[in-house]
Structures are given as C-alpha cells and as structure tokens.
Amino acid sequence: xxxxIRAVSKGEYGRFHAFQCEYLDVELYSDFMNRMEANPDxxxxxxxxxxxAGICYGQPSLKDDAAVTLQGIAVNxxxxxxxxxxxxxSMLIAKFQEAAACRGYSKIDLGAADDxxxxxxxxxxxxxxxxxxxxxxxxxxxxxxxxxxxxxxxVMQEKLRSKHNAKEVIFIFEKIIG
Numbered sequence: 675x676x677x678x679i680r681a682v683s684k685g686e687y688g689r690f691h692a693f694q695c696e697y698l699d700v701e702l703y704s705d706f707m708n709r710m711e712a713n714p715d716x717x718x719x720x721x722x723x724x725x726x727a728g729i730c731y732g733q734p735s736l737k738d739d740a741a742v743t744l745q746g747i748a749v750n751x752x753x754x755x756x757x758x759x760x761x762x763x764s765m766l767i768a769k770f771q772e773a774a775a776c777r778g779y780s781k782i783d784l785g786a787a788d789d790x791x792x793x794x795x796x797x798x799x800x801x802x803x804x805x806x807x808x809x810x811x812x813x814x815x816x817x818x819x820x821x822x823x824x825x826x827x828x829v830m831q832e833k834l835r836s837k838h839n840a841k842e843v844i845f846i847f848e849k850i851i852g
Contacts, residue, residue, distance in 0.1 A: 675722055675760060676722070676723075677720050677721065677722050677727060677762055677765060678720070678721045679718055679719070679720045679721075679765055679766060679769045680718065680719065680721075680769075681714060681715055681717060681718060681719075681773075682710070682714070682717045682718070682719045682729075686719060686726075687706075687707070687710065689726050690710075690717065690719055690726070690729055691703055691706045693726055693729050693748070693750075694706065694729060694731070694746065694748075697729075697748035697750075697751070698729075698746040698747075698748050699745075699746060709733060710731075712733070713732070713733050713734070715773050715776070715777070716731060716732045716733060716742065716770070716773055716774070716777075717729075717730075717731045718730045718731065718766055718769050718770055718773065720749070720762050720765060720766055722755075722757060722762075725750070725755065725757070726750065727749060727750050727755075727757045727762050728747070728748060728749035728750060728757070728762045728763060728766055729746070729747070729748055729766070730744070730746070730747040730766035730767065730769070730770045731744075731745055731746050731747075732744040732745045732746075732770065732774075732782075732784075733745060734779075735783060738781065738783070740779060740780045740781050741779060741780075741781040741782065741783050741848070742774040742777070742779045742781070742782055742783075743782075743783055743784060744767075744770060744782055744783070744784040745784070747763060747766055747767065747770075749762045749763050749766075763795060764795075764798070764799055767799045770782070771849070771851050774851060774852075775851050775852040778852075779851065779852070780850060780851060780852050781848055781849065781850055781851060782801075782848065782849045782851060783846065783847065783848045783849075784796070784801070784846070784847050784848075785807065785844050785845070785846050785847075786844055786845045786846075786847055787842075787844065788842035788843060788844050793824070793845055796845075796847045797824060799849075800849050801847035801848065801849045802847060802848060802849065803821050803823070803824050803827050803845040803846065803847050804820065804821060804822075804846060804847070804848055805818060805819065805820055805821060805845070805846035806818070806819050806821055806827060806830055806831055806834060806843055806844070806845060806846070807843070807844050807846060808834040808835065808837075808838045808840040808842075808843045809840055809841060809842050809843070809844070810838075810840060810841055811841045816834075816838040816840055817834055817837075817838060819834070821845070824845075827845060831843045831845070
C-alpha cells in the first residue's frame, strides 16, 4: 500500500477536523484552527490515494521546553477500507518524530488511552512509560505516580483503578529523539 504522510494543507483542514472529531477529540472548529495555525508542521495526515487514512497531531509541551506532546493519533477504522493495522500509525509516529526533531525537540511525551492495544502500540514504537494517572468520570485527576517499566506499571494500574474507583488509569509515555 502506498501511503503519503505530510503536513495538512489549508484545503484539507475541514477533513482533518472531521476525522479528529470522529476518532479522537471533539472540539470547536475555531479552537482547532487556533491550535493548528500555531503549529502547522505538527499536524500530519496519512493519505492512501485520495483517502484520508490517518492523522497525528501535537503541540509543544506545557511542562517541558525540550518536549513536544503528541495529542492524538488515529487510523481510519472502516473495515471495508482495510487501513487499520497496516503500519500507518507507526509511519505517522515516525514522521511526527522527524517534525519534532526538526523543531529542536529532544523528547515526545503523550498520555495513552487506557487500552492494552494502544499501550502496546506505543511500546512497539519505542516509547517508555514513566507515569500513571488515575482519573475520574469528569477527567478529574485522583492520583499521579511514577512507574519504571510497563509490567510493574500494569500491576500498579489495577491497584490505582480499584483504590480510587477510577474511570481510567492512563500511562504517560515518553520517547527521547534526535
């Protein structure tokens, strides 16, 4: 499969925003535009022919000047298109890493969905877990704790889930780049 991964052009903003809202985060178009225009090189799209196959986006970290935060990544899950689990997500990560390195960042960080498949995707792509965050139904943070490896983190994840009756307990990952 031939996949073209590149920064999103102005004429594609509407398609990108719709894809983001369907698969990741729903937000007002005006908020989306403000974030995108501030960091256009950190908004990437994967195309298989004319089909928008996946997206990846981020922004400079609010906590670490050396880091960029990967805020979202998704691949089209329409089974008729046969795009999921074909390496598009890994290609998007690689291109995002290149874009971050070109801007002088030395690290990518992200919070992963509370899903073993998602966690393994990041591990496969060279990310290392360093923290767990237990969150409630309204995204309120109950507890944040350091972890040193994934397997120990999985045990701690379940303990935090039980102790706080958390809606989700997510891993925070990082990858050193450049």
